Amino acid sequence: xxxxxxxxxxxxxxxxxxxxxxxxxxxxxxxxxxxxxxxxxxxxxxxxxxxxxxxxxxxxxxxxxxxxxxxxxxxxxxxxxxxxxxxxxxxxxxxxxxxxxxxxxxxxxxxxxxxxxxxxxxxxxxxxxxxxxxxxxxxxxxxxxxxxxxxxxxxxxxxxxxxxxxxxxxxxxxxxxxxxxxxxxxxxxxxxxxxxxxxxxxxxxxxxxxxxxxxxxxxxxxxxxxxxxxxxxxxxxxxxxxxxxxxxxxxxxxxxxxxxxxxxxxxxxxxxxxxxxxxxxxxxxxxxxxxxxxxxxxxxxxxxxxxxxxxxxxxxxxxxxxxxxxxxxxxxxxxxxxxxxxxxxxxxxxxxxxxxxxxxxxxxxxxxxxxxxxxxxxxxxxxxxxxxxxxxxxxxxxxxxxxxxxxxxxxxxxxxxxxxxxxxxxxxx
Numbered sequence: 290x291x292x293x294x295x296x297x298x299x300x301x302x303x304x305x306x307x308x309x310x311x312x313x314x315x316x317x318x319x320x321x322x323x324x325x326x327x328x329x330x331x332x333x334x335x336x337x338x339x340x341x342x343x344x345x346x347x348x349x350x351x352x353x354x355x356x357x358x359x360x361x362x363x364x365x366x367x368x369x370x371x372x373x374x375x376x377x378x379x380x381x382x383x384x385x386x387x388x389x390x391x392x393x394x395x396x397x398x399x400x401x402x403x404x405x406x407x408x409x410x411x412x413x414x415x416x417x418x419x420x421x422x423x424x425x426x427x428x429x430x431x432x433x434x435x436x437x438x439x440x441x442x443x444x445x446x447x448x449x450x451x452x453x454x455x456x457x458x459x460x461x462x463x464x465x466x467x468x469x470x471x472x473x474x475x476x477x478x479x480x481x482x483x484x485x486x487x488x489x490x491x492x493x494x495x496x497x498x499x500x501x502x503x504x505x506x507x508x509x510x511x512x513x514x515x516x517x518x519x520x521x522x523x524x525x526x527x528x529x530x531x532x533x534x535x536x537x538x539x540x541x542x543x544x545x546x547x548x549x550x551x552x553x554x555x556x557x558x559x560x561x562x563x564x565x566x567x568x569x570x571x572x573x574x575x576x577x578x579x580x581x582x583x584x585x586x587x588x589x590x591x592x593x594x595x596x597x598x599x600x601x602x603x604x605x606x607x608x609x610x611x612x613x614x615x616x617x618x619x620x621x622x623x624x625x626x627x628x629x630x631x632x633x634x635x636x637x638x639x640x641x642x643x644x645x646x647x648x649x650x651x652x653x654x655x656x657x658x659x660x661x662x663x664x665x666x667x668x669x670x671x672x673x674x675x676x677x678x679x680x681x682x683x684x685x686x687x688x689x690x691x692x693x694x695x696x697x698x699x700x701x702x703x704x705x706x707x708x709x710x711x712x713x714x715x716x717x718x
Contacts, residue, residue: 317543317595325600325626326394332630336382338604338621341375347608347620348375377453380426386630388418413488415439418633425453436488437635444483444636472695474646485639486647515568522561530554539594542601548590551609555584585610600626648692672702679703 325331339347348370389396396417419436431449435442448458465476477484530553536544559580566576589609594601602625608618675683675697683693683706696706 317545317598320598325628327392328628329390329392330386330388330628330630330632331393332384332386332627334382334384334623334625334627336623336625337378337380338623339379339619341372341379343619343621344375344378345370345372346615346618347611350611350615350618371455374455377425377455381453382422382424384420384422384424386420386422386633388630388633389414390416413439413492420631420633425449435633435636437633439488440635441486441488441491442483442636442639443478443486444481445478446481447479469694472698474640474642477640477642483636483639484642484647485635486642486644491644491647515565518565518568519562522565523558526554526557526561530557536592542594542596545593545595546590547593548588550587551589552584552586556580583612585612585614587614599628602626645692648695672697672700672705675703683707 337344387393396414415438417436419434421434422430423432424430429446429449430444431446431453433444447461451458451460461479465479468476474484527549531547531549534546534548536546538544559577563576569576587609591603591605593603602623604621604623607620607622608614611618675693680690680693683703684690686707688696688706693706697703
């Protein structure tokens with residue numbers, strides 16, 4: 290797993306420094322992360338640990354204007370942070386739980402991640418159970434996805450999500466009333482029902498669609514020699530710039546402070562990796578001409594906690610990344626780990642959707658979200674209804690009628706739909 294590899298790199302790099310205290314702390318971190326893949330289950334939770342007052346102070350002190358979009362999306366009309374929005378953001382969490390019938394490090398999909406092997410699709414691995422949950426500060430689930438036996442399950446609290454972003458939840462009822470019969474799956478989602486869909490069928494549909502439009506692009510692959518060179522370069526930089534400090538015990542956990550001079554770390558990382566730029570997979574894009582210039586010229590760090598030799602949590606203050614750090618202004622976020630992840634079960638009475646109905650529901654929801662009721666300034670104007678001839682032409686291009694109508698109701702014209710569903714020619718790729 291990437292985190293475990295990174296921790297091992299840090300430990301190895303620090304060994305070269307010859308600092309006994311730092312090496313000891315780094316070894317603790319490395320061993321802790323190594324244990325993540327040893328278990329048959331794992332749970333990760335990212336949450337906003339900042340209080341509403343801290344969020345307001347951070348946003349109004351200029352943190353949201355730092356160019357990094359930390360909380361900018363929650364501001365209304367470009368003014369000061371709204372108190373209700375701050376309350377909604379505080380405690381917001383996103384959790385992922387995964388379990389298998391074997392240690393996670395032995396699951397083929399994880400072992401060969403990024404190798405382009407046909408058997409590395411996690412969604413099709415029947416030995417895995419997965420859940421992803423978005424919840425508010427009270428622990429109320431706003432959105433949840435589960436995967437059991439290669440079947441996907443989705444539940445959405447549409448009204449709760451609208452409340453979260455400061456919109457009128459009654460809009461959900463208006464949207465349901467205006468749905469056509471073929472968009473009934475959207476109504477099931479809006480009503481908060483669990484919906485189920487076959488992940489294998491979705492994968493087959495995607496392959497069928499790719500076959501009609503041309504062969505899909507090959508996934509990025511990394512040459513083992515290049516991977517080793519890159520790892521050594523990164524290891525060298527981290528060994529020279531990252532420091533560890535053992536802070537003792539806190540609430541029964543070992544507390545470590547991991548820090549580095551941000552600008553120096555980024556600059557040195559760029560210089561170390563640039564000589565290898567020509568070997569980067571082309572699918573990842575062009576290597577930048579220079580290192581990012583907006584990285585703060587100061588030391589930043591995070592608090593790392595270990596329990597029983599295993600990674601427990603990490604806390605990072607986003608205010609460290611602001612252009613200017615105001616005294617007393619903080620915006621802590623937390624990343625927690627629990628090896629005893631909950632046992633994910635398939636929900637009862639889920640409404641079964643075909644792959645076409647699922648796509649129609651997703652696109653229909655997107656279209657509803659772009660409607661006038663949301664007051665967005667960039668709403669798409671109504672598009673001319675698709676004719677039978679146009680629907681047939683789109684079907685020949687691999688666009689199902691349900692999906693085509695959903696695009697159309699979202700404001701896309703016939704020409705718009707053709708343009709976004711047809712792959713570009715090699716000359717324009």
